[in-house]
Amino acid sequence: MPSHGGQRQAKRADARRNVRAILDAAAVCLSRDPDASVAEIARTAGVGRVTLYGHFASRAELVDAVVTRAIEEGDAALDQVDLSGDARDALVRLVEQSWLTIVQIGSLVTAAFDALSEERMRELHARPMQRAEGLVERGRAEGVFRTDLSATWLVGTLHRLMHGAAAEIEAGRLAPAEAATTIAATALAAFTPPGRPVPEVGALATRERS
């Protein structure tokens, strides 16, 4: 007969497994349909609704948890991006990985927009924004990004180009495979100091590989 401590440990392991199954199911269900119900998510996770509500008091709390996890995972991937060297090359790499993250968690974010407050959304965006800000500041200090417009405006422009690409894909006016290059090419040009030549994204990528 197992000790009380052993039972407690087994219960905790069960709970962790359930939470993971619920979050995985929520990610799948909400990506497919931002309006997916708690019942559907519980069914997909193979747990009862009572169990689900034991871990997440409301649908909003569950959406918050799954979006937070997705953003943290995306953020971990972005942490692996090499932001050293020429700030323009680094920007292209950052855009490529950011776009991958957006594609992976895009539908989840749609669900989040409905369920989470604007303030919470801003909180969740803070780290990715800080990373872009840091890179923009470095590029300005090194003279490869323009300083005649504010860093805030440049970072906001990058942000809007990404959202714009998502909207253009949605409208069938941009091929998904071209999105990252289009965003990077536009941002790089927009960031170039007046009087300096606009870099070619292809040329940057080639230089990076060689």
Next chain:
Amino acid sequence: MPSHGGQRQAKRADARRNVRAILDAAAVCLSRDPDASVAEIARTAGVGRVTLYGHFASRAELVDAVVTRAIEEGDAALDQVDLSGDARDALVRLVEQSWLTIVQIGSLVTAAFDALSEERMRELHARPMQRAEGLVERGRAEGVFRTDLSATWLVGTLHRLMHGAAAEIEAGRLAPAEAATTIAATALAAFTPPGRPVPEVGALATRERS
């Protein structure tokens, strides 16, 4: 004693005056408060609600009429912009006048977003968008705007930069007086073909004046 024809004419003149007063009042009230009520608009116009509803069957119809008039007026101002000569100079002039129009009718558009369908909004945006498209196409044909990204993407980027500037002003991160130059500088850089130098908006304006 006036003839029946004379009475009819006087009545028609009255009706025209009332419609103009109602549209002017609606523009003022809705700019101040996008949720302004029909009663408030009638009061400001100095007409009764019955008279107002005699001309506009619903609040949505009134909002449609006042936004349509504002966009047509803005469009008439944009028609006066000289789009000839170097497409880059023309883009700066177009951005400056477009921004003026956006500032003038911006709050009205907020009211419109609530009251009008997305399709109707797209319809009302069609002419300003066509003008920008024509200019972008000419700049591409003449080699001063890039052709490695689609014209649709470039026009959409210009559109998003304008909306972005409005959002940044709203958030207190951009001075209203700097908006037009910021938008024009960013769009010009974004439109520059890779390998070509980014033009200075100031230099363009100087060249234009000299």
